[in-house]
Amino acid sequence: MQYEGETNKHGRGPAIWDTFTVEHTERINDRSNGNVAVDFYHRYKEEVQRMKEMGMDAFRFSISWSRVLPHGRLSAGVNEEGIKFYNDLIDDLLKNGLQPYVTLFHWDTPQALEDKYGGFLSPNIVNDFRDFVDLCFQNFGDRVKKWITLNEPWMFSVQGYDMGTMAPGRISVVVNDPHRSLNTGATEVYTVSHHLLLAHAAAVKLYKEKYQSCQGGQIGITLVSHWFEPYSNSEADQNATKRSLDFMLGWFMDPLTNGDYPQFTAEESKMLKGSYDFIGINYYTTYYAQNIDANYYTTYDVNNNASSLKEALNDPIREKSYKDHLKNVLRSINFLIYSNNYIIKLPNPSNWDSISIYCSEHGVDVKGFFAWSLMDNFEWGSGYAVRFGLYYVDYKNDLKRYPKQSVKWFKQFLRRDSHIWFGMLKGQEMPECLRQDLKSKLLASAKWDFTAER
Incomplete structure (x- = not known):
């Protein structure tokens, strides 16, 4: 959805984001959609060459469920054109020395399953998801050695079934907004999360039972969490900080590591506990947590009984505290995948260097990182209004790509240069479209993945 484009062509069926961007355009900042995105479907070979030239050795991408199974179910037919697209992409990556890391679900439930039984609101989704991933393992597993089942299930549940800011746009309480008046109660966010875990x-x-021994790959999940600091020294805010972390990270982490979660059968709990070869943590920033009193109505936020205030801008990244917390929770895991997605105003070279130094000083075994993202792209509810790419995409000029300063930095970093100069590419004139964005304080970001295994 964010990259590929060609949403209604080449045999792909509609997904919930296609419907959401049509029926709820007011919830997308610039009222855009992913119908074209950055046209990765047709330009992927160019992007592979850009990654190769930068010195990267891996690429993480998602498989669109409805591109390979247009009607969501295996029994309803396979789109061979979709299978061929991903086969061609994987082959091109490997030919150019890039290892594919494949995410199987990135919030794009096939619309057919949403219409048939409510998508992840129904336990029926578990069997259909199993069939979908089985198809992927069969067709791609001989070359894909790193699988990620879900990307940030917390975001999908809370934003899609509580706040309504993401597809399918369901809201847990009536709000004073004519476009957001669906009252689903406070249960859907938990029901969806339950089915995601299953x-x-x-x-x-x-x-593990059918493919791992013969294909030799690994499988895991990517979770998301902020770090939280108490808004004050009060005991109430201290407790709110712990609740905030539990409601964001612990909600999904505890079942995976302990099998501990309400309403799981003994068999389900056993199946969940230890169901990973690696765990990814997408870590963005730090927020202040403040206690709030319970209200007469129930929502996810009220259940949490804590409010996340603005970012702790003077101390936005707390890797050591976060790492120590995860060590305490996950004693049996030697290393994890961490991801930092942080936003800086250009130019600010000191931030980049300090991240690397900080991680090294505190013993984090940095085996690799993924940049979010290679290109500017469709950023969900933000549309194209924010730019996270290493390459600037000119949406008004045939999606032409221009390298940002971060491309130069990454090239030198990947060559292990002793000194990283964070300047513009020498000898290259800055295009006017990029110059204007920089004048308006263009934002750049990087998502850092520190990879390791159990």
Whole structure:
């Protein structure tokens, strides 16, 4: 959805984001959609060459469920054109020395399953997801050695079924907004999360029992969490900080590591516990947590009984505290995948260097990182209004790409240069479209993945 484009062509069926961007254009900042995105479907070979030239050795991408199964279900037919697209992409990556890291679900439930039984609101989704990933393992697993079942299930549940800011746009309480008046109660966000965990466990079980021994790959999940600091020194805010972390990270981490979660059967709990070869943590920034009193109505936020205030801008990244917390929670895991997605105003070279130094000083075994993202792209509810790419995309000029300062930095970093100069590419005139964005304080970001195994 964010990259590929060609959403209604080449046999792809609609997904919930296609419907959401049509029926709820007011919830997208610039009222855009992903119909074209950055046209990765047709330009992927160019992008592979850009990554190769930068010195990267891996690429993480998602498989669109409805591109390979247009109607969501295996029994309803396979789109061979979709299978061919991903086969061609994987082959081109490997030919150019890039290892594919494949995410199986990135919030794009096939619309057919949403219409048939409510998508992830129904336990029926577990079997259909198992069939979908089985198809992927069969067709791509001989070359794909790193699988990620779900990307940030917390975001999909809370934003899609509580706040309504992401597809399918369901909201847990009536709000004073004519476009956001659906009252689903406070249960859907938990129901969806429950089914996401079961779908993950089913996929891992299938892979380990049927494919892992012959294909030799690994499978895991990517979670998301902020770090939280108490807004004050009060005991109430201290407790709110712990609750905030539990409601964001612990909600999904505890079932995976301990099998501990309400309403799981003994068999489900056993299937969930330890259902990973690696765990990814997408870590963005630090927020202040403040206690709030319970209200007469129930929502996810009220259940949490804590409010996340603005970012702790003077101390936005707390890797050491976060790492120590994860060590305490996950004693049996030697290393994790961490991801930092942070936004800086250009130019600010000191921030980049300090991240690397900080991680090294605190013993984090940095095995690699992924940049989010290679290109500017469709950023969900933000549309094209924010730019996270290493390459600037000129949406008004045939999606022409221009390298940002971060491309130069990454090239030198990947060559292990002793000194990284964070300047513009020498000898290259800055295009006017990029110059204007920089004048308006263009934002850049990087998502850092520190990879390791159990």
